[in-house]
Amino acid sequence: MDGPSTERELVAACLRGDRRAQEAFYRRYAPAALASCRRYAPDREEAMSLLNGGMMKVFEKLPQYRWEGSLEGWVRRLVFRHTVDEFRRQRQRPVLELANWDQPTEDAVTHRLFADDLCKLIDLLPETSKEVFWLFAVEGYSHAEIAAKLDFSEGNSRWHLNKARQLLRERLAHSTHQYSRYAG
Template identity: 35%
Template structure:
C-alpha cells in the first residue's frame, strides 16, 4: 500500500496555482467552493449574492496565493478571505450598524437541540439584525475572540460582547417560539 503525502500534494497544487496553472486553480476552487459558499451564506442572506461574493473572494485568493505562508491550514486562510470579503460587502451596502452598548450579559447559551434542521437554524440566524448576525457568526461559528472581532469591525470590544449577548438572547427567544409552535403551546 502506497501512502500519498497529501500535504506535499497540496503544496504542489498551490505552487502550480501561483504560476497561473488553470487546472490547479480549478482544483482548488472545486475542492473548497462548496464549503466557502456555506461560509459566505452565513453572512449573506441571498444565495446569489453569497455566490457572487465567494467568486470575488476566490479571485482574491488566487491573486494573493503567492503570499500564503504555509503556516496553519490552507482552508483556514481561504476562509478568512471569504469572511473579510463578506464583511466588506456588508459595509459597502451599509446594512450594518452597531449600537455602542457596553453592557452585556455573560449568560450561557443552550445548545440548539438536534430537532432543528440546518435550514431552520440558518433561518433564525438570518433573521437577526446585521450587526448581531455578524458578531454572532464571527464569535460562535468562526471562533474569533472579541478583541479580534472589534478590530475587524472597527468597534469597541464591549460592543462586540454586547452584540453577541443580544444575538444570543434573540436567538433563544426565537428557538423557544419555534419549540412552542411545534408543540402547539403557542
C-alpha cells in the same frame, strides 16, 4: 484527478497560472468557504457572488500564503473578510425619520448590525483563539476537527475557545455602545 496531489503542488501550479490547477483549487476549497457566505447572504445567488469575489481575493493573495496553519482556514478567512467588506461597502447609513420613529425595525437589519459589531470584536481576538472560535462557533467544527486542522490537541482547542469567549464577554460587558438597539 490527474493534476497536483498535495496542497503545496496545487498552490505552486496555481501560482504558475495553470488553469486546471486553479479550477481544482476552487473545487477543493470553495464548498467550505460557501458555507460562510451562505450565513450572511439572503439567497444562494448572492452567496455565490460573494464566494466568487472572495476566491478572486484568494487567488490574488495566494503568493502571500506562508504555510502557517491550514490552507483551508486561510481561504475561509479571506472569503469571510471579503464578505464582510462587501456588506460594509453596500450598507447605507440609516436615516432617522421623525414621523416614523416608532415603526418596528426589520430583524434582518438589526441582525446585520449586530453581526458587524460581533465581527469587529472577533477580529480583535488573538489570531489562534479567533480561528478556533470561528471554526467552532460559526463553521460548526468539533474540537477534534479543529485540533486536526490546526495541528494541536483537542484540549488546546477547548482552551482557545474558552479564552475567546472570555475575551468577547469582557469586551461586550465593557464596551460603550454608540447606539442603543433596544431603546424604548
